[in-house]
């Protein structure tokens with residue numbers, strides 16, 4: 001039983017000590033939406049793995065279930081579990097157990113199958129990691145893959161955009177066979193003007209878009225899904241949450257491109273937090 005009516009999320013991701021992604025993004029963004037953000041770190045790295053070499057990596061697999069069990073003993077439950085970057089293939093089964101232990105009845109499981117982008121699996125993950133991640137997606141209420149992650153889980157060929165509705169809707173159909181949950185497929189664009197996400201819920205497909213900014217930064221997937229999670233826990237529906245997240249992420253990218261762009265340093269989401277707070 002929760003003691004207050006403030007919503008509480010458990011974010012299960014790594015801590016990349018430098019580089020603005022995973023927990024260092026999820027914590028401030030979800031907190032900015034007024035939602036308490038508890039964490040279970042999956043690993044601690046000196047930086048993220050996208051563009052730095054020689055980073056440290058401390059695996060925390062053995063701590064995940066003891067943290068969950070301790071919370072249970074203390075009667076701590078969460079309204080939502082939001083999973084992201086996992087430290088190993090073995091953590092998939094462990095995280096599934098942790099969700100059962102810590103999630104309140106009727107709680108929301110949001111799985112971002114963080115593992116790949118631009119057609120390529122992130123370094124350090126084995127080839128069969130997507131098949132394991134598929135299992136975590138199968139227990140989710142909402143999944144938020146990008147197109148690369150979706151293709152890897154479905155064994156489909158990844159294509160670069162611009163996309164066709166046929167290609168996107170074929171992916172959504174495939175994903176709907178691996179999860180009964182709702183789907184937010186990110187990185188969808190049909191023309192140079194707009195980029196956004198496709199949503200899929202009870203057989204219905206919809207789209208949300210923002211103005212496309214010609215720039216790419218690390219960690220924007222985490223910015224996007226953290227905003228979706230915060231929005232959903234504030235009572236927004238799937239499409240509203242996806243639209244808020246799409247606009248917020250696009251705003252962060254635009255601001256960062258205009259001010260201090262460096263792909264591997266991530267986006268200046270901090271500059272945009274006041275505008276997010278105002279929406280809740």
Ligand code: PXL
Pocket residue numbers: 014016021022045047048049050085114122218219220221222
């Ligand atoms: O933003 C995704 C992410 C999270 N955590 C780590 C990563 C990445 C992407 O490369 O390397 C450690």
